[in-house]
Amino acid sequence: MVILHVLAPGSVGGLESVVRSLATGQRDLGHRVRVAVIHEPVEGEHPFVRVLREQAIEVIPVRVTPRAYLAERAAIAGLCTSLRPDVFHAHGYRADVVDAGVARRLRIPTVTTVHGFTGGGWKNQLYERLQRWAFRRFDAVVAVSQPLCEVLAGAGVSRNRLHVIQNAWDGAATFLDRSAARRALGVPAEGFRIGWVGRMSHEKGPDVMLEALALLGDLPVSLSMLGDGKGTVALRERGATLGVAARTTWHGTVAPAAPVFPAFDLFVLSSRTEGTPIALFEAMAAGVPVVATAVGGVPEIVSPAEAILVPPGDPSSLAAAVRETLRDPPAAGDRARAARRRLEQDFAAAPWLERYDAVYRAVERGRAAPSEVSV
Numbered sequence: 001m002v003i004l005h006v007l008a009p010g011s012v013g014g015l016e017s018v019v020r021s022l023a024t025g026q027r028d029l030g031h032r033v034r035v036a037v038i039h040e041p042v043e044g045e046h047p048f049v050r051v052l053r054e055q056a057i058e059v060i061p062v063r064v065t066p067r068a069y070l071a072e073r074a075a076i077a078g079l080c081t082s083l084r085p086d087v088f089h090a091h092g093y094r095a096d097v098v099d100a101g102v103a104r105r106l107r108i109p110t111v112t113t114v115h116g117f118t119g120g121g122w123k124n125q126l127y128e129r130l131q132r133w134a135f136r137r138f139d140a141v142v143a144v145s146q147p148l149c150e151v152l153a154g155a156g157v158s159r160n161r162l163h164v165i166q167n168a169w170d171g172a173a174t175f176l177d178r179s180a181a182r183r184a185l186g187v188p189a190e191g192f193r194i195g196w197v198g199r200m201s202h203e204k205g206p207d208v209m210l211e212a213l214a215l216l217g218d219l220p221v222s223l224s225m226l227g228d229g230k231g232t233v234a235l236r237e238r239g240a241t242l243g244v245a246a247r248t249t250w251h252g253t254v255a256p257a258a259p260v261f262p263a264f265d266l267f268v269l270s271s272r273t274e275g276t277p278i279a280l281f282e283a284m285a286a287g288v289p290v291v292a293t294a295v296g297g298v299p300e301i302v303s304p305a306e307a308i309l310v311p312p313g314d315p316s317s318l319a320a321a322v323r324e325t326l327r328d329p330p331a332a333g334d335r336a337r338a339a340r341r342r343l344e345q346d347f348a349a350a351p352w353l354e355r356y357d358a359v360y361r362a363v364e365r366g367r368a369a370p371s372e373v374s375v
Helices: 014-028 047-054 069-083 093-105 122-135 146-154 178-185 206-214 232-242 258-263 278-286 315-327 329-346 349-365
Strands: 002-007 032-039 058-063 087-091 110-114 140-143 162-164 192-197 221-226 248-252 266-269 290-293 308-310
Touching: 002 014, 002 069, 002 093, 014 032, 014 047, 014 087, 014 278, 014 349, 032 047, 032 069, 032 093, 047 058, 058 069, 069 093, 087 093, 087 349, 093 110, 093 122, 110 349, 140 146, 140 349, 146 162, 178 258, 192 206, 192 258, 192 278, 206 221, 206 232, 206 315, 232 248, 258 278, 266 278, 266 315, 278 290, 278 329, 290 315, 290 329, 308 315, 315 329
Parallel strands: 002 032, 002 087, 032 058, 087 110, 110 140, 140 162, 192 221, 192 266, 221 248, 266 290, 290 308
Antiparallel strands: none
């Protein structure tokens, strides 16, 4: 098949990781895969374009100025006309709302993967409302978790077009050893260190992590915050107000982040909302004990046998889970080993790619995908 993935990426993130894994896996299965990367003009190469080129993926940069939607749609129309893809696969708001309609007009089957919603201010909520409306027009809509599927059904997406395909772990990451990972992050070789990885925004709960750390002042615990975003400055100020600045290291964007996960004695995912978080997979693959909020698709990935699950937005519960990890290291190690086994058994790339292939084949034939592709 000829597959065209379309997205407007950040430099790093879960959505970007999923597209990279899909594109490389589908290419290795013999499909002809192209990825159209929509971005503003920048000096040099967009970071995600560089990542894909390093994986020998055919990348088509689509450089457009902000809000130049007509020019963007014209560029996508030109691509679709010249490439004639069997499937147009959209990822994210921009591709869903602005670009997919171009493919539909050219009678190209359209698929979207819904990676989750972030909420936030009125502008972002408006964008997400437009996106939910756009989902109704796709030939297939893939949700990365069952809770997200229910949200989409409630938003009016026909169930015969909805499919749950959880994200997968492609095993491509390599990990540093503990000492090398700590050197790479520039943190002390000794001491208990919590790792937090994500976008510095409300839905990811970095503020909850900082407030939990403030409740652990009696313990020798340090925190590494990996990621960036508009909220970084306010969060650093919040950390200073809480009295945790001396115990917190702000690393900014670390790309790729997976190699340095062994630097952590504990990985914390404090999100208020999630789809299927790739950072959680990275922690599981690295064998790092996990404390995570029981939101979105997280409980579908780890049970209490593999991680400590806590309610979202609850610093006290999060702090108690960190204490439990420190109190009983053997139990934490057992959970980490169980998590790695589950990752290998339940989230392998091969069946994941097969499910997407079945969806593609079905929409190409012009009918709903068979029920066995939904899990």
